[in-house]
Amino acid sequence: MRSIWKGSIAFGLVNVPVKVYTATEDHDIKFHQVHGADGGRIKYNRVCQECGKTIQFADIDKAYSSEDGTQVILTDEDFDELPAAEKHEIPVLQFVPSEQIDPILFEKSYYLEPDSASPKAYQLLASTLTESDRTALVHFTLRQRTRLAALRVREGVLVIQTLLWPDEVRAAEFETLDKAAAPSDKELTMAKSLVESMSEDFEPESYTDEYQIQLQKMLDEAIKNGGKKVTPPEEVAAHKEDAEVVDLVAALQRSVDAAKSGKSGEASTKAAPAKKSAAKKAPAKKSPARKTG
Numbered sequence: 001m002r003s004i005w006k007g008s009i010a011f012g013l014v015n016v017p018v019k020v021y022t023a024t025e026d027h028d029i030k031f032h033q034v035h036g037a038d039g040g041r042i043k044y045n046r047v048c049q050e051c052g053k054t055i056q057f058a059d060i061d062k063a064y065s066s067e068d069g070t071q072v073i074l075t076d077e078d079f080d081e082l083p084a085a086e087k088h089e090i091p092v093l094q095f096v097p098s099e100q101i102d103p104i105l106f107e108k109s110y111y112l113e114p115d116s117a118s119p120k121a122y123q124l125l126a127s128t129l130t131e132s133d134r135t136a137l138v139h140f141t142l143r144q145r146t147r148l149a150a151l152r153v154r155e156g157v158l159v160i161q162t163l164l165w166p167d168e169v170r171a172a173e174f175e176t177l178d179k180a181a182a183p184s185d186k187e188l189t190m191a192k193s194l195v196e197s198m199s200e201d202f203e204p205e206s207y208t209d210e211y212q213i214q215l216q217k218m219l220d221e222a223i224k225n226g227g228k229k230v231t232p233p234e235e236v237a238a239h240k241e242d243a244e245v246v247d248l249v250a251a252l253q254r255s256v257d258a259a260k261s262g263k264s265g266e267a268s269t270k271a272a273p274a275k276k277s278a279a280k281k282a283p284a285k286k287s288p289a290r291k292t293g
Contacts, residue, residue: 005142006115007088009151009158011125017116018090020142023109029215039231079144090160092151095134101150105163112151112158126153171285 005020033042045054063073114122129136129152136151140160147162183191222230 001111003113004110007090008115009112009125010089010091011121011136012092014121014124015112016121016125018112018122018158019115020160021111022114023111027209029212029219090138090140090149090151093137093139095129095132095136098133098135098152101135101163102233104169105166106150107164110160110162112160118171122158126156126158128159129153133272203282 001021003019005022007018007020008018009018023167034040035042046057047053049142061073061075062079063071065071112122116122128134138149138151138160140147140149140162148160148165149160151158151160153159
């Protein structure tokens, strides 16, 4: 794993240097879009609706539209002026009973590794959280965004889990539940009996993503057997190169067209002065007028 953040946890007067790592990863098989007829990659350009030009990332700002349609454009400098927690510090705000944090608030998880020669302060904080059965609420700033987060211990390792703000969780209000009748005692007894018969300790390793397994199997078999849907590596590289050439030619053509339109505009405004200057440099010789008989 590669560290994505370095800083320290501010635990009262105790400073705990840490490195942050993403704790989870997506194992879904990734696809890209292609033209079904020839397998060519589909590309998307960032085109401005006003001028029709393709815009580079460096020239893109963020805009907000209010309910009445008013638009406000903000630059990186504007965002830098907003209040945020210290970028390299994770301040502990308070300690709360772990069971009081609703799991629906959990967002993304990160591992914390001690980043000092002596991890004593790290171990002290981890042991304190474990023995007190408390979770520390902290502010965590990552990629210029400050989130509320839960700092807890998992198998001896400190873990930060960013939390949703309370107003980001929708209220579950369903009329069908308000009108639903309560279950009878007999129904509850039978349901509890079924639960007991199916009860086991949770072992996440015993569950597998069958969809991804079967999808990978399908892809492997397709590669092994070949066919119209399978493109050999050398042809894929050739398609990629062709696409790049086409993009380059298109870009060059747009540049030529722009240059021509610019020159034609200049020529139309400067045509008369150009003729006058040429006349001054090389004045034409006058020839005697011929008589007509």
